[in-house]
Structure formats: C-alpha cells, structure tokens
Amino acid sequence: MTGSQTALTPSDALIAALTVEGLLFAAFSFAWTLAQESAKGRHPFFTQAWFGWIVVGIIAAVAAAAGAGWWGIYSPVWPHDTLTWIESVGLASGIVAQPIFAAIINLQAK
DSSP states (O other): TTOOOOOOOOOHHHHHHHHHHHHHHHHHHHHHHHHHHOOOOHHHHHHHHHHHHHHHHHHHHHHHHHHHHHHHHHSOOOOOOOOOHHHHHHHHHHHHHHHHHHHHHHHOOO
8 A cells, every 4th residue: 555545443343334335325225216117117227137136246245345344353262251241142144144134135135
C-alpha cells in the first residue's frame, strides 16, 4: 500500500460489512416482491428469481467480507470470558444466517 492508502481494521471491516449485509437483505425484499405475480406481468428475469439469485450472491460475498473481519478480530485469541464468547458467536451466527435465509426465501420465489 502507498502512504495515502489505509486498510480497514478488522473491527471497522466487520462493522461496515454487517451494515452493508443488513442493507442488502432489506434490498432482497424488493427482489422477492419483483418475483411475485403482477396484473401487468413481469419479465422472466424477475419471475424466475434470477434477480433474487444475484442479490443472494452479493449478500453472500458481503457476508464473506464480514466473516473475514470477524476472523481478524476473534481468530488470534479465542475469547475466554463469557460475554465476549457470546458476542463472537452471536456475530458469527448473524453473518452466516443472512445469506442462508436469503437463499431459502429465493428458492420459494418461483
């Protein structure tokens, strides 16, 4: 990296990725709506859930970034105190759950 570029800390990367992942999951609800029937009809790109799968893929990519931030925070030393352990497991669950939920929802979009 050059002197003018700085990398995110693992904490900053995790916060940013979780924020983006949450916003994308909200955007996924629009993809779900576009996959539903309409009196005017919809393009097959939406009704066959292709758009939804693109959004699911992006959510999964951002979840991977969040996972990398999580790993950067918790992998060097696994937390031994109860509160930090609960925090780390809760964050990991949230990171993994969104792409899984989005994929399951999109499977039902057809």
